[in-house]
Amino acid sequence: MKKLLSGNESIARGAWESGVKVATGYPGTPSTEILENISRFYKDDIYCEWAPNEKVAFEVAAGAQTTGIRSITTMKHVGLNVAADPLMTLAYIGTVGGFVAIVADDPGMNSSQNEQDTRIFAHFAKVPVIEPSDSNEARIYIREALEISEKFQTPVILRSTTTLSHSRGVVEPEEPRPLNRKASFQKNPQRFIPIPAWARGMRVRLEERLNALSEAASESSLNRIEWGDRQLGIVTSGITYQYVREVFPEASILKLGWSYPFPDRLIREFADGVEQILVIEELNDFLEEHLRTMGIDCFGKKKNNELLVPNIGELNVDVVKSVREKIYPSSTEKQEVQRPTLPVVSARPPVLCPGCPHRGLFYALNKFDVVVTGDIGCYTLGVAPPLNCMDTVICMGGGITMAHGIDKAGNDRKVVGIVGDSTFFHSGITGLMDIVYNKGKAITVVLDNRITAMTGHQDNPGTGKTIIGEPTHALSIAGIGNALGIKNVVEINPGDQKQTSETLKNAIESDEPWLIISKSPCILADRSVIKPTLHVAPNTCKKCGLCIKLGCPAIEKTEDGKAKINPFLCVGCKLCKQVCPFHAFKEMGEEGYNVPTEGGNC
Amino acid sequence: MTSLENKNSTVSVVLVGVGGQGILLASTVLAEAAMESGYDVKTNEIHGMAQRGGSVISQIRYGQKVYSPLVPKGTATVLMSLERTEGIRYYDYLAPDGLAVISDQKIVPITATLGQTPYPDIDKTELQKYFPRLVYLSAVEKAAELGNPKAANIILLGALSTRLDIKQNTWESAIKKCVKPAFVDLNLKAFELGCQSGN
Numbered sequence: 129m130k131k132l133l134s135g136n137e138s139i140a141r142g143a144w145e146s147g148v149k150v151a152t153g154y155p156g157t158p159s160t161e162i163l164e165n166i167s168r169f170y171k172d173d174i175y176c177e178w179a180p181n182e183k184v185a186f187e188v189a190a191g192a193q194t195t196g197i198r199s200i201t202t203m204k205h206v207g208l209n210v211a212a213d214p215l216m217t218l219a220y221i222g223t224v225g226g227f228v229a230i231v232a233d234d235p236g237m238n239s240s241q242n243e244q245d246t247r248i249f250a251h252f253a254k255v256p257v258i259e260p261s262d263s264n265e266a267r268i269y270i271r272e273a274l275e276i277s278e279k280f281q282t283p284v285i286l287r288s289t290t291t292l293s294h295s296r297g298v299v300e301p302e303e304p305r306p307l308n309r310k311a312s313f314q315k316n317p318q319r320f321i322p323i324p325a326w327a328r329g330m331r332v333r334l335e336e337r338l339n340a341l342s343e344a345a346s347e348s349s350l351n352r353i354e355w356g357d358r359q360l361g362i363v364t365s366g367i368t369y370q371y372v373r374e375v376f377p378e379a380s381i382l383k384l385g386w387s388y389p390f391p392d393r394l395i396r397e398f399a400d401g402v403e404q405i406l407v408i409e410e411l412n413d414f415l416e417e418h419l420r421t422m423g424i425d426c427f428g429k430k431k432n433n434e435l436l437v438p439n440i441g442e443l444n445v446d447v448v449k450s451v452r453e454k455i456y457p458s459s460t461e462k463q464e465v466q467r468p469t470l471p472v473v474s475a476r477p478p479v480l481c482p483g484c485p486h487r488g489l490f491y492a493l494n495k496f497d498v499v500v501t502g503d504i505g506c507y508t509l510g511v512a513p514p515l516n517c518m519d520t521v522i523c524m525g526g527g528i529t530m531a532h533g534i535d536k537a538g539n540d541r542k543v544v545g546i547v548g549d550s551t552f553f554h555s556g557i558t559g560l561m562d563i564v565y566n567k568g569k570a571i572t573v574v575l576d577n578r579i580t581a582m583t584g585h586q587d588n589p590g591t592g593k594t595i596i597g598e599p600t601h602a603l604s605i606a607g608i609g610n611a612l613g614i615k616n617v618v619e620i621n622p623g624d625q626k627q628t629s630e631t632l633k634n635a636i637e638s639d640e641p642w643l644i645i646s647k648s649p650c651i652l653a654d655r656s657v658i659k660p661t662l663h664v665a666p667n668t669c670k671k672c673g674l675c676i677k678l679g680c681p682a683i684e685k686t687e688d689g690k691a692k693i694n695p696f697l698c699v700g701c702k703l704c705k706q707v708c709p710f711h712a713f714k715e716m717g718e719e720g721y722n723v724p725t726e727g728g729n730c
Numbered sequence: 731m732t733s734l735e736n737k738n739s740t741v742s743v744v745l746v747g748v749g750g751q752g753i754l755l756a757s758t759v760l761a762e763a764a765m766e767s768g769y770d771v772k773t774n775e776i777h778g779m780a781q782r783g784g785s786v787i788s789q790i791r792y793g794q795k796v797y798s799p800l801v802p803k804g805t806a807t808v809l810m811s812l813e814r815t816e817g818i819r820y821y822d823y824l825a826p827d828g829l830a831v832i833s834d835q836k837i838v839p840i841t842a843t844l845g846q847t848p849y850p851d852i853d854k855t856e857l858q859k860y861f862p863r864l865v866y867l868s869a870v871e872k873a874a875e876l877g878n879p880k881a882a883n884i885i886l887l888g889a890l891s892t893r894l895d896i897k898q899n900t901w902e903s904a905i906k907k908c909v910k911p912a913f914v915d916l917n918l919k920a921f922e923l924g925c926q927s928g929n
Contacts, residue, residue: 132761132771238776262772262799295774295799298765374797445802468860471850473819474842476748478784514844676843681783684838694838 133299135266135292139230140165141299142267143200144173146226146274147307150192151176152185154554155583156204157239158293159232163202164586167595173304178586178595181524181554182207186214186229190283193225194320195311198274205233205244206523210555212249215283219253220322220330222281222337225309226274228258232288235410236442239290239582241504241521243440245411246287247365250388254334256341257285257388258350259366263297269385272350276386280337280344289410291442292367338389346393350385353398360455361402363395363419363426368410368443375448390418399424408451410443431455480509482682483658483699485648486575488622490517491678491707492629493573496636498542499534503527503556505548506582506650507575514679518546525555531570532563542636544571550580550588552605557612563641564613571635571642574605575622577650585653609643616642623648625706651699659700664691665720668712675704675713740793741894742801744823747812748837749786752883755908756810757788759887763896763904764792772799783839785816808890809861812869812883813837815850821860830861831890831928833869833882865889867927873920878913881920888924898925 133141139162143151151174153163166176179185182203189201203211208231215229231249234240250257258273260266266288273284318326345351357378364372365384372381382398384391399405399419407416407428416428428437437443437451480487490510493500494517502508502518503526511518520530531545547556552574563570580586587593592602609617616638620631628646635642649657661682669690675683682697683704691704691712705713714721743760747753757773764771769792776786789801801823809824810831811817817832824830834854842849854866867889869882884905891901902918909917 130765132758132765132773291774291799294776295772296761297772297796297799298770370797370799444800445798449802467822470818470821470860471815471852471856472848473815474839474847474849476783476785476816476819476839476841478749479840481783513841513846679840679844681840684843 129301131299131301132296133263133267134161134294134296135260135263135288136161136294137165137296138263138266138299139270139286139288140170141301142270144170145267145302145304146271147198147305148174148200148226148274149197149309149311150174150189150199151202152179152189152199153202154179154182154185154207155550155580155586156182156207156232157583158234158290159202159204159207159230159288160583160586161293162230163595164584171596176595178588180589182211183213186211189229190214190218190227192311193223193227195313196225196309197311198226198278198307200228200230200270202230203232204240205231205246206240206242207231208246208249209244210524215249215253215255217322218283219255220327220334221320222330223277223283224281226277228270228273228277228284228286230270230286230288232290232293233411234290236290241523243411245414246285247387247414248412250285250287251414254338255283255285256280256345256386257287258386259287260292260385261367261369261383262292263295264299265385266292267299267301269350272348272386276341276344280341282337282341287366289367289442342389342392345386345389345391348386348391351391351394352383353394353401354381354383355401356380358402359404361398361405363398363405363407363409363415365409365415368408371443371445371448372408374445375452384415387415390415392422395419395422395424406455408437408443408448411439413439477512478509479512479681480506480515480679481651482680482697483651483701485577485622485646485650486510487515487678487680488625488628488648488703489573489575489646490515491703492622492625492632493517493544494677495629496542496632498544498636499531499539501527501530501534501543501545503547503551505551505575506577507546507548510546512679514677524551525559527551528556528559528570528572529562531572532559532566532568535568535570536566542571544573544636546573546575548581549574549576549578549590549605550586552576553589553603557608560609560614560643561612569639569641571644573644573646576605576645576647577653578647579650579653581650581653585650605645606643609645614641614643616640617645618642619645619647621648622646623701623703625703651701657699659702660716661695661698661700662693662702662705662713662715663695663721664693664712665714666722668710668720670710670712672709674707674709678703678707680704740791740796742806742823743790743808743810743890743894744801744806744820745788745790745810745812746816746820747786748816749783751812752880753786753788753812756883756887757790759884759901759904759908760790761792762907763900764790766900766904767896769793770796772796774799785819787820808893810886810890812886815852817857818850818852818860824861827863829863829865829890829893830857831865831867831886832857832861833867833886835870835882865928867924869924872923876916876919876923878916881913881916884917884920885924885927888921889928891921892925892928
């Protein structure tokens, strides 16, 4: 039966159909839903886990396949940076069961701090990269990737991109094909241990394998030529194929679903069959550069030294249309559509939710003249006005280590490093270890909202639940701080402004490292913390603007500039009540509270 | 009612609003209904960071064979906005003869409260200047009358359904498939109400 599945749902389905037994990962947009779907629908057949970080996830899946079963690991592009160490050497060692690392790139940086083209990583690690172009291919290509992995004893990367992962399409699922393999590790040190003497042999075999893979890629059904008009041949891969097919219905296309090792023989056949070659690919000039290396005259990122296909951001039909217009300037009639002058619409960036516990910590922290080093998570949104409470962000775990670096540089102001709970487990602990070991005095604040929030509420080692909801030991962040030897470990409730400000003051005035755990659940993950909406009592607001500085979406202004609460959005966190010097904000039951005539937590 | 005149063409629909308004459900119902009608379907939704109260867009395309899941500018048959001003942000997606279905709900972003960017003061008359074919609804009010203001998304979906050649019973079956059993009746009523407003 046909189903509408996203690329991520389809990858999960395909992994199950292909008899995968172990699936690991660390949440990261746009890859997260792959493992979420496995944990929801296929947990009876596939062992799955959220690992504390991508390196751990990669190694767990790499270990699993040594027993002869099939395993996968999932992560976003920056996650592969964390997992690069095992990837580079697993390529040497090779695999026993099928092993696929599913890596989702984010061209356009919809939810990421940079753009990376994972095809380059595959080239660097000398492993195959598979690029589906829609949901149904995603399901089929994961099986193909596993089979390539087993046949050539190599790890394989399946590369997705945001639009592939998050677009739904019609999929025709198949029944799973169980493999009935018994997990059994066979001792073979020369096979599994890359000590230099043995690794040198592996290095040679790696090159031989690449040649064999290139030959297989030319034969594979994942790569195909669609012959059309021979005047123009377009080389493309991944989802970009869909845009190219739509905009160039007449052209000959070389569609690459297995782009590395490059299918040289097929590329040559295509090049010989068309008059000129255009390469249209998202992000880097990965294929184009190789075609030039092969001595094939082509154009892509530039034509006659003018920019053609952008190497920044995401491609789409409109971008590919503009490429076509540049190539055939005379054939395209410019349609002058009268566009009215539109009113300016307010910017609507993502914001910390009403009732978000991070807001209370940031508001209190803003009272101090400190440098704040941030990290990757919802709390990165604390950089936005009016909180403006973040000075640096680099990567997961960097909130702590950057703080230590600024401190050790002898900075004239105290430094506070911010991380989330999941981020702390991911790669924050080693940074904190460094602060203690090297006698630093940076302050660490863990914004512990009891969940991995930004990626859509995944459990982590601190939540007390596994990916499938089984109860497990909940790691104590305070306990870890104590074990690391930090004397000042304090848990605070960021909803209590007095306690939060006092704790921060004590820490900032001290000459020792502190670990402050700002503990309060994510409002979206734990709805039990939602209370009745507050209200502004008539004639009490003096327009001082202090509550506006909270940056709470539920606090709006009336036409005459007074604060008012949007009852649709307010979740009753009472932060506004704590910061208002005129006691304007009233809770239900208090004098001056007006029962809202509309909405209210619905 | 404009239908899919040419079976080879692709119908594009763009749904916009603010994170948390129920765009995803409306998009899922539409996509299911199109698939049940026998079309090839592709959709795209925003996940991750943009969901946190930010402006969101969902795109649906269907036809005999759909390539790109992303809607090219100037081609959408319908642009539906769950928020009064958000439709203007995505104006460029709408085809010149396309229909705009807009809810009058105002959600003032924090940037406007802070005075960084104005929240445009627009009403139906103003919107008609930009969208000559406009269905403008007090969808939240109407949904509240039905018992739950959250059903505003399905009221708007009902209104836009009048422009697509998907049969009434297909819509109903898609709603039953996509909505939790307890909310089916509410959403069927909401859809029906939307259809009447759309016509």
